[in-house]
Amino acid sequence: xxxxxxxxxxxxxxxxxxxxxxxxxxxxxxxxxxxxxxxxxxxxxxxxxxxxxxxxxxxxxxxxxxxxxxxxxxxxxxxxxxxxxxxxxxxxxxxxxxxxxxxxxxxxxxxxxxxxxxxxxxxxxxxxxxxxxxxxxxxxxxxxxxxxxxxxxxxxxxxxxxxxxxxxxxxxxxxxxxxxxxxxxxxxxxxxxxxxxxxxxxxxxxxxxxxxxxxxxxxxxxxxxxxxxxxxxxxxxxxxxxxxxxxxxxxxxxx
Numbered sequence: 001x002x003x004x005x006x007x008x009x010x011x012x013x014x015x016x017x018x019x020x021x022x023x024x025x026x027x028x029x030x031x032x033x034x035x036x037x038x039x040x041x042x043x044x045x046x047x048x049x050x051x052x053x054x055x056x057x058x059x060x061x062x063x064x065x066x067x068x069x070x071x072x073x074x075x076x077x078x079x080x081x082x083x084x085x086x087x088x089x090x091x092x093x094x095x096x097x098x099x100x101x102x103x104x105x106x107x108x109x110x111x112x113x114x115x116x117x118x119x120x121x122x123x124x125x126x127x128x129x130x131x132x133x134x135x136x137x138x139x140x141x142x143x144x145x146x147x148x149x150x151x152x153x154x155x156x157x158x159x160x161x162x163x164x165x166x167x168x169x170x171x172x173x174x175x176x177x178x179x180x181x182x183x184x185x186x187x188x189x190x191x192x193x194x195x196x197x198x199x200x201x202x203x204x205x206x207x208x209x210x211x212x213x214x215x216x217x218x219x220x221x222x223x224x225x226x227x228x229x230x231x232x233x234x235x236x237x238x239x240x241x242x243x244x245x246x247x248x249x250x251x252x253x254x255x
Contacts, residue, residue: 005037013217021059021225023244024163047210050197055218056190062226066183073139080149085192088156089199105249112245140173155192164245178234
């Protein structure tokens with residue numbers, strides 16, 4: 001890797017760390033940069049997963065005040081994220097590299113629609129629940145657990161835009177402000193990246209220079225993203241998610 005490529009990878013790591021903390025989709029920045037340095041797709045994927053762990057942890061720490069009172073929820077949903085990410089990491093090595101190419105843009109597009117319509121959907125869900133005399137399920141119930149576990153399968157496989165999918169599912173099924181949901185999203189992303197990377201350590205080849213550069217960059221970016229993201233009003237955060245998600249879909253389709 002040339003000095004110029006090293007700078008590009010580190011800068012991509014900073015950008016990805018910040019975007020992942022606020023929205024998700026940072027992999028769509030780092031992955032093409034790693035490919036441009038000449039890394040094979042699978043090596044780039046696993047190196048990216050390991051390098052982004054410090055960014056996920058950094059972002060979660062930056063949102064620590066919003067995590068208050070969510071310990072039980074995180075532990076429960078974290079189990080689903082763990083199981084899903086391990087499955088996804090296994091599929092990465094078992095399936096062709098382009099196996100998710102068709103379904104991913106559709107999946108992310110659906111998630112964006114749900115994020116955009118979340119206020120309307122949540123209002124109707126609450127109204128229906130009140131008419132039925134049922135209390136809201138604090139952890140989102142089995143539907144959220146299964147949905148996040150399936151999203152984590154995809155996260156363990158590739159991870160691009162998994163945060164958007166997490167936010168759409170939690171926004172529909174949890175009666176919480178978006179910033180608190182974003183804090184949970186960052187913890188779940190850290191779980192997925194860590195589990196996948198640990199699995200890859202034993203079965204795949206890494207480019208350790210790329211790992212180190214992305215790790216340093218994403219850790220810094222995670223703090224930048226947390227400081228910026230926590231100041232955003234819900235409508236702005238929702239708009240940012242939809243905008244970045246749309247750009248991600250276009251990039252995936254054109255790529």
